[in-house]
Amino acid sequence: MWRAHFALAAFGIFAVVLCARAFELQVLDNEFLTSEGDKRHLRTVSVPAGRGAIRDRNGEPLALSAPTESVWTVPAALLESPQSIAPLAKQLEMSAADLRTRLNEYRGRQFLYLRRQLSPSQARKVMNLGAPGVFLQREYKRYYPAGEAAAQLVGLTNIDGRGQEGMELALDESLHGESGSRRVIKDRLGRVAEDLAQFTAPRAGEDIQLTIDLRLQYLAYRELKSAVVQNRARAGVVVLLDPATGELLALASYPSFNPNNRDSITKAGLRHRAVTDLFEPGSTMKPLLLARALDSGLYTRDSVIDTEGGVMRVGRNLTVHDFRDYGPVDFQRLLTKSSNVGAAKVGLKLGAERVWQVYQDFGFGQATGSRFPGERAGVLRDYFRWGEVETATAAYGYGVSVTALQLARAHAVLADNGRLHDLRLVQGDLGGAVLEPQQIVSPETARNMRELLQGVVTPEGTATQAAIRGYQVAGKTGTVRKVDGDGYNSKRHQALFVGMVPADHPRVVGLVMIDEPTADAYYGGAVSAPVFSNIMHEAVRMLRVPPDDPATFTADAGAESGEHS
Amino acid sequence: MRSALTLLILLVVNMLAAVAVVQAKHESRGLQGDLQTLRVERDRLKTEWAQLQLEESAWANPDRVGRLAHERLNMVQPKAYTVLGVAQ
Numbered sequence: 217m218w219r220a221h222f223a224l225a226a227f228g229i230f231a232v233v234l235c236a237r238a239f240e241l242q243v244l245d246n247e248f249l250t251s252e253g254d255k256r257h258l259r260t261v262s263v264p265a266g267r268g269a270i271r272d273r274n275g276e277p278l279a280l281s282a283p284t285e286s287v288w289t290v291p292a293a294l295l296e297s298p299q300s301i302a303p304l305a306k307q308l309e310m311s312a313a314d315l316r317t318r319l320n321e322y323r324g325r326q327f328l329y330l331r332r333q334l335s336p337s338q339a340r341k342v343m344n345l346g347a348p349g350v351f352l353q354r355e356y357k358r359y360y361p362a363g364e365a366a367a368q369l370v371g372l373t374n375i376d377g378r379g380q381e382g383m384e385l386a387l388d389e390s391l392h393g394e395s396g397s398r399r400v401i402k403d404r405l406g407r408v409a410e411d412l413a414q415f416t417a418p419r420a421g422e423d424i425q426l427t428i429d430l431r432l433q434y435l436a437y438r439e440l441k442s443a444v445v446q447n448r449a450r451a452g453v454v455v456l457l458d459p460a461t462g463e464l465l466a467l468a469s470y471p472s473f474n475p476n477n478r479d480s481i482t483k484a485g486l487r488h489r490a491v492t493d494l495f496e497p498g499s500t501m502k503p504l505l506l507a508r509a510l511d512s513g514l515y516t517r518d519s520v521i522d523t524e525g526g527v528m529r530v531g532r533n534l535t536v537h538d539f540r541d542y543g544p545v546d547f548q549r550l551l552t553k554s555s556n557v558g559a560a561k562v563g564l565k566l567g568a569e570r571v572w573q574v575y576q577d578f579g580f581g582q583a584t585g586s587r588f589p590g591e592r593a594g595v596l597r598d599y600f601r602w603g604e605v606e607t608a609t610a611a612y613g614y615g616v617s618v619t620a621l622q623l624a625r626a627h628a629v630l631a632d633n634g635r636l637h638d639l640r641l642v643q644g645d646l647g648g649a650v651l652e653p654q655q656i657v658s659p660e661t662a663r664n665m666r667e668l669l670q671g672v673v674t675p676e677g678t679a680t681q682a683a684i685r686g687y688q689v690a691g692k693t694g695t696v697r698k699v700d701g702d703g704y705n706s707k708r709h710q711a712l713f714v715g716m717v718p719a720d721h722p723r724v725v726g727l728v729m730i731d732e733p734t735a736d737a738y739y740g741g742a743v744s745a746p747v748f749s750n751i752m753h754e755a756v757r758m759l760r761v762p763p764d765d766p767a768t769f770t771a772d773a774g775a776e777s778g779e780h781s
Numbered sequence: 782m783r784s785a786l787t788l789l790i791l792l793v794v795n796m797l798a799a800v801a802v803v804q805a806k807h808e809s810r811g812l813q814g815d816l817q818t819l820r821v822e823r824d825r826l827k828t829e830w831a832q833l834q835l836e837e838s839a840w841a842n843p844d845r846v847g848r849l850a851h852e853r854l855n856m857v858q859p860k861a862y863t864v865l866g867v868a869q
Contacts, residue, residue, distance in 0.1 A: 361842075
């Protein structure tokens with residue numbers, strides 16, 4: 217019996233001792249446990265994944281994530297070694313007093329950023345000081361090597377590295393990786409004491425290749441910028457595309473901003489005007505209308521249209537004016553002189569439904585397939601509400617609003633023998649399925665139109681300055697009055713030129729739009745055509761397009777060397 | 782007698798297993814360390830690669846190349862030149 221009592225008593229004593237010790241640790245001397253706890257933390261550390269790069273068609277980077285290091289500290293640990301605060305502050309480019317105040321303020325914390333996004337070499341210098349409780353954390357910073365030339369196109373990410381504008385937004389899903397995690401035990405100084413090897417590997421974001429050619433993009437932006445400045449204009453757009461595939465080669469918009477400096481961002485600069493801004497196409501619609509007129513069989517290119525002395529009344533309120541009296545015109549002369557009366561008469565003969573069908577078939581009022589975020593489809597009202605006035609004005613490009621992208625795409629139909637392609641901005645599957653292009657006008661008609669449009673660039677035409685040496689250019693000018701609150705404003709214009717090179721087998725289709733030029737000239741032929749010529753002159757060289765007429769070069773070179781000698 | 786033998790064999794197997802566990806643990810720790818080193822190395826190379834790309838695109842910026850050709854090398858865009866077609 218005594219043995220049982222003895223055992224019971226012994227257990228009783230153990231229990232009392234345990235309780236006393238627990239009481240001591242928890243209540244009387246809890247600092248000990250706290251400090252022991254502080255020495256070891258079970259932490260899940262996030263391992264950031266890099267965001268995919270955006271590249272041009274040749275692999276040149278347009279947006280690139282580079283790892284940077286952010287310096288952080290455990291304030292209490294750093295305060296224990298006051299002698300290292302001053303050199304650390306110097307290395308971080310802040311005053312020692314400020315640093316000390318901040319450390320004291322956040323002394324109870326386990327984590328405090330000292331400086332974010334340092335370059336790895338700067339970070340190495342900081343770590344070489346050997347200050348206790350100072351650590352680095354990897355963060356990715358987004359760089360945009362193409363700068364302002366492709367700023368709205370490439371877009372921006374926000375502070376958390378998610379797409380916010382442009383292609384960064386459109387392709388965010390693919391570009392964004394997934395960060396991984398590690399379970400680790402950290403000591404009091406925040407050092408990793410033990411890696412528990414429960415590791416989820418980060419999944420890096422995908423790299424994405426655009427159809428843009430960075431060389432052409434730089435070129436287009438440079439010429440656009442200087443044209444907008446020279447003409448004291450408000451804004452401008454350049455679109456270059458490959459008519460055989462619908463791939464966009466350059467897409468420039470001015471004003472712009474420097475994406476590497478967020479202070480330079482303005483609302484006006486952020487918008488990509490080629491996709492978001494609507495305007496009336498004006499005379500640039502005429503070739504499309506005439507192409508359909510040829511296809512309808514109602515006209516041939518030699519049909520003669522009486523322009524009624526350059527003034528024609530339609531319905532009760534509309535008077536159509538030509539710049540001057542062009543007399544009777546055939547299709548060649550109608551385009552070369554850009555006769556509104558001629559176009560209106562063709563439009564009225566075709567009738568509302570067929571004029572509306574021209575817009576519809578050439579892709580106006582619909583998205584172009586570029587997948588650019590915020591792309592507008594424009595406004596194309598139903599034809600059964602069109603009277604004579606609407607039909608006549610639509611025939612010379614008013615009353616309908618379109619984007620620069622739509623207009624360039626429509627003219628590419630003439631360049632690719634009557635076939636309408638979806639535009640592409642992203643290569644591969646992400647750019648969407650490649651659909652069979654639609655035949656909008658006959659190949660014969662498209663060829664005819666290209667021939668007629670060469671007349672526009674001759675000395676008799678409206679766009680002499682669009683010419684390029686050695687190459688045949690086909691194109692059309694447009695000078696559009698802008699709409700104010702109370703109707704068309706005679707002082708505010710948009711100068712347009714849409715063209716293709718070489719006219720026989722176009723390799724590039726280009727559109728130039730200058731918004732509100734206020735220097736001397738405002739005509740499309742005077743303002744936009746020279747920009748087109750400057751860009752195309754270099755573009756054909758970069759794309760190695762053989763000249764139509766090598767003799768021009770040889771002859772000129774001969775003549776020039778003759779002059780010099 | 783037979784059960785004692787079985788016990789002995791089990792004991793030996795147990796010892797061997799224990800040693801193997803220790804060895805595997807040791808090896809795993811070593812490999813874990815190597816992995817960590819390699820990860821650091823990979824990150825360093827990634828950083829360097831990104832920086833080299835950025836540097837390259839800054840140097841090769843067409844505007845910069847054009848300006849240097851123009852200003853430092855006095856190069857000009859020829860106004861007229863001969864284009865010769867090469868038959869393939």
